[in-house]
Amino acid sequence: MQFISEVRIGLISMDKKQLEELALDEDVLYQIFNQCSLRETIRMGASSMDKKQLEELALDEDVMYRIFNQCSLRDTIRMGAVCKSWLSVSRWSTRARPQLPWLMMLPNSDSRAEEKEDDHPQSLQKQEGEFRSFFNLSENTLYDPVKFPELVGKRCCVSFNNADACGWIMTIVNHYLEMQLFHPWRRIQLQLPNYSTLPPGNAYPPSYFSVSYFQHDHRIFKAAMSDDAAVVMVINERSSKLAFCRIGDNVWTHVSSSTREAYFDVIYYNGQFYAIAFRGRLGVVHIDTTHPYVEILTELIIVDRFYPYLVADSASKSLFIVLRSCAENRIQQYPHISMSFITTSDFKVFEIGLEETGDYKKNPVELESLGDRVIFLGRNPSMIFLASQFRGLEGNRIYFTDDRMERFGHEIPLKFVDVGIFNMEDKSVQKLFLTKACHSSSPPIWVMPPCPAV
Template sequence: MTVQATMTKRRKESPSTSRVDELPAHILRSIFNRLRFNDLVQAKSVCCSWNLLGDELTSKMPWLMLPSKKQVEEDDGIKVNNNGYHGFLNLKENRLYSLKTAPKEFSECCCIGSSHGWLVFLQEKAVPFLFNPFKQLRIELPSVDRQLGLEKMDIICHRNHLYALSDKNSIEVWDLHIGGNHVKKKSDFVFAFPDKSLAKEKSFRDVCTSGFYLVESCGDLLFVVRFIGDYVDWDGTLLHEQDHLTQDSNHPKVCPYRTFLFHVYKMDFKELKWVEMDTLGDRALFLGRNQLASVSTRCFLNCEKDCIYFSDDCWERIDEDYLYGGHDMGIYNLKDGSLKPVFEFSSDKIQPQPCWVIPDPAMFES
């Protein structure tokens, strides 16, 4: 029986004769895990227990929020300006679901990130609010400084300490236990920038920039370094300026800037140093304007293990040219160093920039 037929049958039955909502939870979960997204959304309307489980499963999926593919490609970046988000990429099905009617928040406000399934928007006069796109819930927040939402300094709470990226390529640590209601910087507890990444930065100084992230994964503190080439072939090969200028028509297309490499380190708290990781095991990382997340691929079955899913968060370059910006997204395999697209546009100007929407990973750890 199809989901639609089940719904029709359920409406005709009286509450006293229906047995739909008495189906054992483990059987219902097994069935729901096999449904396509559209069927799952329809199934949520059958009864309360189906709705609760449907909410859990739809919020469990990582989504990539995207603007209209048609408008982006037709305008080729020239007229694309705050046209809003119009769809969500479902990684489980590798399918884009378009919104028939997009919430006004998507076109009237600026999305500056996401956290635990909620989007963070700025409206006029830099007034922020939270918005849940799947439940259509909105929470107003106090005003903030206009520049706050456009600056990137990662900070994370780990083991009752705050770890923050500093301007000197190091990690500062603030103790939450000292000083009563105040936090205190531990001046003798600053982690140096990893030597390998520092050497790589110096060797690429004139042809790339770097991004830095702090992520908690399975109780460990991870430091991720992202290398973004000014000019990179589609296969991920970094080009120097002279290579770009001497290209002929037979060469692969060159993107203005593109991520080509990641380094990942784990903090050794006994030795107080960063230890390089050559594999993430069964974990996957999500990096971008979203909350930085490490998820278990045993729970997020649609995610590839040992991979980094990334989107464009190069704020200082996104709006420097109408021909490109927002395009730098993909999937990087840490073990073999390979890159592949997560979703492709024919234009290099994607506005607004794609953004990951991910629930709280801790809710689904195994």
């Protein structure tokens, strides 16, 4: 087996003439190819053919599509340069295949945390710079910072990933309370109603936080956008209440709730907005009425010290309630400040299936495993993917970001530390990647990457 492995490495580095002169026995070649990845197998096979032979090979397009779909997006684009028929399949595969999100964050140079964190933690600037870094999960690559002049002085609150809403990011300027939508790949901005028109109030007692957080920052906790990108629904972090606007509105429209729930997450799915309350109760939001309201769909879930997220699975037509448990950690570096930060310790997942009538069941069922599913949580409508559709992605995992980090440390130069992968099988947490400080006032968010030009 060791010999086969060594020969395999040698073959990959050979050109067409060397491979033909080697003339290995077919049985030996079969054993070698069987030890190779799909990418290496295709590469070695193509290396002994010229352009005309490749075009004459004329593999069935369905077979070619399945082969290309097993390769990374980068390899798919490269293979499209082989010949015209491969280019056609490459374009088809690239446009049809789903893409994993990227992680967008402040680069180290913009955080200013390193240079001031030992002197005056209270004096850190909250204005955000114009650069953003992106981590490509599929390629395991952290790209160089990208310049976005449109983001100077703005905090990126939420990103969207569904249909025509895909790619949009919600921003806010604390000083002027201006809210906008920004599309980083198309460089387009749309104005939203001013933050001051959102529902007032504070869902938390003043003693809940050690630092007077609400006197300084204005934040959108969660948001969702309709598939046609015409309606935006938000949860105001001051009040945990729902409000929405249609693009072009001057004010936010409040949504009433008979149960006076404090909401934690909202998504748009199958033509409607769904919201989940802090205590795990699911509701559907009715906005096409004179008095918008929330209709409660499920019974209460006991979620002590768990934070609920809502995830839609179009394949099974089910909704999932993902409960995230976090542990508080004291900040040793600043003992004179009564402050803590949180790290994720556990997840629980409940499925809300459909009745025969098409209505959602009132009692969610807890799941022990996600199977082939992979869930992405953060300051964005949660996403779900099938691991089998992506090379190197493992199922039964939950990818998460520290979307609650700034609530516990916005006035001190905390580094985001709660970005990781949760394994549903053994309940372990793995760090997604290691990097230097990024200020917690603008935690990383999942964004959909630009569509590749092929």
